[in-house]
Amino acid sequence: xxxxxxxxxxxxxxxxxxxxxxxxxxxxxxxxxxxxxxxxxxxxxxxxxxxxxxxxxxxxxxxxxxxxxxxxxxxxxxxxxxxxxxxxxxxxxxxxxxxxxxxxxxxxxxxxxxxxxxxxxxxxxxxxxxxxxxxxxxxxxxxxxxxxxxxxxxxxxxxxxxxxxxxxxxxxxxxxxxxxxxxxxxxxxxxxxxxxxxxxxxxxxxxxxxxxxxxxxxxxxxxxxxxxxxxxxxxxxxxxxxxxxxxxxxxxxxxxxxxxxxxxxxxxxxxxxxxxxxxxxxxxxxxxxxxxxxx
Amino acid sequence: xxxxxxxxxxxxxxxxxxxxxxxxxxxxxxxxxxxxxxxxxxxxxxxxxxxxxxxxxxxxxxxxxxxxxxxxxxxxxxxxxxxxxxxxxxxxxxxxxxxxxxxxxxxxxxxxxxxxxxxxxxxxxxxxxxxxxxxxxxxxxxxxxxxxxxxxxxxxxxxxxxxxxxxxxxxxxxxxxxxxxxxxxxxxxxxxxxxxxxxxx
Numbered sequence: 001x002x003x004x005x006x007x008x009x010x011x012x013x014x015x016x017x018x019x020x021x022x023x024x025x026x027x028x029x030x031x032x033x034x035x036x037x038x039x040x041x042x043x044x045x046x047x048x049x050x051x052x053x054x055x056x057x058x059x060x061x062x063x064x065x066x067x068x069x070x071x072x073x074x075x076x077x078x079x080x081x082x083x084x085x086x087x088x089x090x091x092x093x094x095x096x097x098x099x100x101x102x103x104x105x106x107x108x109x110x111x112x113x114x115x116x117x118x119x120x121x122x123x124x125x126x127x128x129x130x131x132x133x134x135x136x137x138x139x140x141x142x143x144x145x146x147x148x149x150x151x152x153x154x155x156x157x158x159x160x161x162x163x164x165x166x167x168x169x170x171x172x173x174x175x176x177x178x179x180x181x182x183x184x185x186x187x188x189x190x191x192x193x194x195x196x197x198x199x200x201x202x203x204x205x206x207x208x209x210x211x212x213x214x215x216x217x218x219x220x221x222x223x224x225x226x227x228x229x230x231x232x233x234x235x236x237x238x239x240x241x242x243x244x245x246x247x248x249x250x251x252x253x254x255x256x257x258x259x260x261x262x263x264x265x266x267x268x269x270x271x272x273x274x275x276x277x278x279x280x281x282x283x284x285x286x287x288x289x290x291x292x293x294x295x
Numbered sequence: 296x297x298x299x300x301x302x303x304x305x306x307x308x309x310x311x312x313x314x315x316x317x318x319x320x321x322x323x324x325x326x327x328x329x330x331x332x333x334x335x336x337x338x339x340x341x342x343x344x345x346x347x348x349x350x351x352x353x354x355x356x357x358x359x360x361x362x363x364x365x366x367x368x369x370x371x372x373x374x375x376x377x378x379x380x381x382x383x384x385x386x387x388x389x390x391x392x393x394x395x396x397x398x399x400x401x402x403x404x405x406x407x408x409x410x411x412x413x414x415x416x417x418x419x420x421x422x423x424x425x426x427x428x429x430x431x432x433x434x435x436x437x438x439x440x441x442x443x444x445x446x447x448x449x450x451x452x453x454x455x456x457x458x459x460x461x462x463x464x465x466x467x468x469x470x471x472x473x474x475x476x477x478x479x480x481x482x483x484x485x486x487x488x489x490x491x492x493x494x495x496x
Contacts, residue, residue, distance in 0.1 A: 095470075132435055262435055265404070273400035275487050276471045283470040284462045291461035 144180025199228025
């Protein structure tokens with residue numbers, strides 16, 4: 001237990017130290033990181049051209065309606081500016097740099113296999129034996145159990161009413177909701193969860209996402225959110241029990257299988273809808289996080 | 296069998312009782328509501344669930360969607376600056392392929408919501424543009440926020456983008472199309488769209 005804690009703290013601090021360095025390296029010039037991906041391209045030089053239009057095109061589309069005015073019927077493109085009042089996520093479509101693309105793509109394929117060859121069959125088998133209300137209950141239980149993560153991060157971001165809501169939910173659901181199996185707070189009292197995590201807290205204090213990382217098993221993340229994940233792991237009550245590590249992992253695996261059994265088909269939808277699933281998930285992840293941070 | 300149909304009927308009655316109370320008034324919302332009501336009636340219609348009726352069922356759903364979705368606007372926005380460089384015939388081809396791709400994917404998905412319901416939460420209008428916020432609630436109680444972006448054209452509201460869980464469909468495709476266009480050509484993009492559609496889901 002003590003050793004593990006020490007290891008995690010060391011990891012966490014290392015991440016915090018490395019992180020600004022990574023950010024700096026990334027923002028000063030993209031050339032060094034781009035070289036690693038250049039082998040995918042025909043020539044080294046084409047790559048630097050390759051990356052630039054990516055950012056430019058989106059900005060161009062948003063900032064200067066004139067570029068699309070050539071056709072005459074495209075003047076509607078000025079809309080994001082006029083409409084920016086409540087088109088929160090449209091004012092600046094989030095773009096993330098991806099210097100690790102070849103590695104990320106490799107892990108994307110790996111995770112895809114893990115899903116189709118392991119997670120999905122297991123979740124399907126589990127779905128066949130466990131009735132839906134049980135699985136919903138288990139999902140609620142794990143969600144309720146993870147209350148400290150949301151509570152702490154509400155507090156860290158100064159969202160006191162959110163923290164209050166979370167506390168209320170935890171209190172109601174742990175008692176009336178039978179240890180969290182029933183979401184009484186949400187159903188009967190209309191108190192909805194406030195889903196905050198360390199990644200959002202770090203972003204709240206102005207840290208950028210950094211670059212995109214597709215973690216093995218854990219899936220899409222960013223430099224910032226990977227640091228956040230370590231924080232979430234420490235704040236997770238499971239970490240503070242005297243449970244042997246292998247049971248902790250088993251518990252997390254069970255939680256994942258249970259949640260997957262309630263969402264079979266969600267992954268496939270976006271995957272099958274995409275021309276390039278890797279890009280689709282990268283974009284979806286960054287859009288999703290951006291929205292969470294703004295909430 | 297009988298019990299099941301009674302259950303279905305009870306659920307249907309519950310849904311039809313619940314939906315009106317949740318509906319927010321508004322032109323844009325009404326526009327979406329017409330579409331979602333049609334889709335729900337199609338996917339809960341027992342006579343349309345047989346394999347022989349699959350084509351007809353899909354056609355009915357698609358007709359409903361076409362009534363409120365502006366596919367040209369979807370295409371234009373997902374190609375962004377690349378749109379103006381295309382010829383009229385290229386644009387036409389792209390629109391029909393893009394529509395087909397989205398249709399194929401989300402048609403499968405619609406079946407999963409036969410026991411669920413849709414709740415309209417909010418509507419915001421700013422001149423020619425509007426947002427309708429809704430959420431899909433599956434029978435397991437999973438809530439999926441779905442926001443529709445609409446624009447007014449010739450007095451009617453048309454959907455030009457859909458946000459599922461805060462993720463814009465148009466932006467998501469834009470990032471993919473852009474990546475393909477940077478690495479290869481528009482013809483390659485059309486080829487990949489065709490391949491994807493032929494391969495099916």
